[in-house]
Amino acid sequence: MSLLAVHDLSAFYGDFQALFGISLEVAEGEAVAVIGANGAGKTTFLRTLAGALPVAHGSVRFGGESVAGRPAHALVDQGIVLVPEGRKIFPSLSVQENLQIGAFRRRTGPWTLERVYRLFPILADRRDQLGTNLSGGEQQMLAIGRGLMANPRLLLVDEISLGLAPVVVKHLYEVLAGIRREGATLLVVEQDVSQVLTVADRVYCFRKGTVSLAGAPAQLSRAEISAAYFGA
């Protein structure tokens, strides 16, 4: 049974319709990638799943329950946690406080402050500094750590490669792969196709708010992906 089942989802970004009937599934323990060009609707999709945007039409089922229309803070209770695009680290909070706020809803699970510090030792070194004093890559680690602190059942990861050097991105994806191996379920949105395919079991491609391609990376050719990404 899928953990996340999205059927015919449509959503608006203000007056502008960004999603047109998206259907998608994520099974427990899977890592699913959503790729696509700028403006394809990927971030809108994640934000809608996370409850930041309303569901205009369609259904979203999580763990068998319908969750469409629930407010964002209630979805965190369910275990749907978003690592937002652009990191969105809280400037008034220290590194440690940013991590602590991730655990605001006190969901039980394997992730604790110590465990996140073991995963990202650099954060432990900088724990009392203000969150925004970190480099881009470190902030991204902090954002991921903050998400993990909520002990998610489904971690939604939005464009972690933005603005970061390739070597940093590579490291982050190694971390994601490690989290994945420990049994986490991931839904990763990414523009950088090559990196995300190293982690994903299956990939969906979005174009102009619809799903243009779906399948396992091994079974899809470069040409197919390119066509789905940019349009034939």
Added chain:
Amino acid sequence: MAWLDAVVQGILLGGLYALFATGLSLIFGVMRLVNLAHGDFSILAAFLAVVAVRVLALNPLLALVVVVPVMAAGGYGLQRLVLNRLLGRGILPAVLVTFGFSVIIQNGLLQIFSADSQRLNPGGIETASLALGGGLAVGWFSLLTFALAVVLLGALQLLIGRTAVGRAFRATSDDGDTAELMGIDNHRLYGFAMALSLAIVAIAGIVLGIRTTFTFASGPDRLLFAFEAVIIGGLGSLWGTLVGGVILGVAQTVGAKLSPGWGILTGHLVFLAVLLLRPAGLFAKSRRVD
């Protein structure tokens, strides 16, 4: 000596002003809301204390125990039922609605209690004084007020700096949308912030009512002094607000010594001077003045 006395009185008065200011800046920090009825709520609390004293035969200081929770609960309800609905509509609705509350509260108090001035009498403590030597004496109550202000500010600082709720306040103040994504229920949080703000301002109002006489129309000045203390001290800093209150208090008492009608005006002028010379306030954490 009279000058030193005025300065000391001003410092102690500043503690009270800091209490008024703190409630105002707390909700501004968390919700970007300026509650124009802020001062009127404190006077409402003072009148509630008057009622509690009459009906329950309580000492005004004990009336705090009754009035503060009532005001806190009222604040929570007000925020969730009325003010939360104005979020995201810009400042105009919030300004106008809270201004409307100010009008309603003042006229309601006038209607119920008439224009008579009121005073809360705790039975002597407010007139007892402590001799400091050199002919200088300070009222026990003024000292207690200042101490209370320091304790409350310290407690608030701890709340904001060390607890989960405090982190939630700061995160929501930084970025309300992302805070929601962390699982923070903004609506409840704002309700709690307003409850806290009204609780603090209720304490301040009752203390004021013990110190001096008040009427239904005493609210607006409290708002102005609170605002001035916040601006002088600088946004974003609790202890800055205490200093701001003290500076304002001293300006008022020294000004009154210079010429009886000039006390409050001197306070206003010092406020304007700080605004023109250091618009961000003396201890601002943020550079914005909004």
Added chain:
Amino acid sequence: MATRTAAVERTTRASRVGAVLGALLLGGLIALPLTGESGLMRMVVELIALLVLAQMWNLLAGYAGLVSIGQQAFLGLGGYALIVLADDLGVNAFLAVPLAGIVAAVFALLTAAIVFRFRGGYFAVGTWAVAEVYRLLVANTPALGRGTGRTLKAVFPLARETRELVTYGLALAIGVVAMAAVYFYLRSRQGVGLMAVRDSEPASESLGVDVYFTKLRVYLIAAFGTGVTGALIYLNLLRISPDAAFSINWTAYTIFIVVIGGLGTVEGPIVGSLVFFVLRELLADYGAWYMILLGVLAVVAMMRYPQGLWGLIGERWDVHVFPVRRRVRLSGPDEAANR
């Protein structure tokens, strides 16, 4: 393909009807003195004063996005300027009314230097704080009568009927000029810039609108209008004191009128003033309850009906008596698109 033409339409049928009705009303008002109803004339003067105050506040808050609760400063300054100009400087009392507006505008320039450092809610409180400063300064100035105030003596030589007639005529003139000025300002290029600033400052800046000066200009205009009205009010009342002239109640009434009538529309303040006046006459004996009712209505209006009474009417029947927008009227195959 058939050709399409587009014409920009600036009047509506309602505005044309309104223009006719307005002319009729004006005619009636001009004829009123002939009936000798001086009580009614005084009421009209008061109504016009409130209307102009409301239009000015509407211009500030509804169009420029500047929510001031300190406009009473300029009302008081205008009133006191009248006294000083007429009694102390020997200027003709009626001529002093527009001059008082200029005095108010000068003080507005000074005031803006302070309050424009704030935004949003703190701007509102800042304007109030400055108004209080003016009040206290006046109340501490012996030459201005301190707390007890002063009486306008310059008009004593005139016969009462003459004074009342000229005051009335002045009020009508001010009312007409103010409405026309607001209306044409909003229709002008500057008016469009103003509405752009209200809707989005960054966007309008990127389009070349100088946000700071646009706001300053509106602030000065509103202060001028408010100052003139203050002078008119005290020309009518003859007795001024700081607590009355600088009272926050003026702002309370103004806000009520604009919010109930319809913020951001030119017709709103007219509707609001009428409602306010009627309520005041009806509830004259109820003192504080009247103000409580005003407050409750304003709160409810802001929460549920932010477009005000006129907004409700205007939306329902798409009526614009004072159209400030430009409509594009298409002719040809797309005529159906016109609504």
